[in-house]
Amino acid sequence: MDLLSLDQFAGCLHETFSADLQGMQIAFVLVEALPLPNAGPDGQRAPFSLVFHNDSALLFPQQTYRMQHPRLGGVDIFLVPVAQDKTGFLYQAVFN
Template sequence: MASSVDLATLHIDDFTAHKDAAFDMQTANGVVPLRLAKVDAAGNSGRQGGAFSLLFAAPKGPWLPQAIYPVTHPRLGTMEIFLVPIGPLADGNGYQAIFT
């Protein structure tokens, strides 16, 4: 397995350019495709570059539990992200990650 990106080094600008891009989430049952639906600033948390949130859309289907999942993007690499199901979106199941 490839090494993971250090989440502390990621900033909102790293994701803004990839809005609507495809990501892959590895689960125990295989890969789930994700689309980065939204990138939002979330205030000043003391984190370098400030806090931000990511909203991913997965295909409609069974919900996955909140957990840390390896999420891969061709340019950003593999990140171990804590994703929380937040409810249905128009185009699938919504999962949110908050970086504080």
């Protein structure tokens, strides 16, 4: 399996990923894709962070979600809720 990279997600900003939660499709919009400082020369990929927005009033738990995207297909992403705004919640995924 190939490692996911920032380049794969950079072209998906402001696009919708959907996650299947107990038979319901939940929309998460990618609102940020940023590189993180390198941990060292031994890393297999450059670390990066993704932030998704979900406009549900429900806070979804920290866990791995099977996310679907038209170009990327299905990817498993561990999301952590990090903030709430007026219209929903922000979830972060860190890849290192």
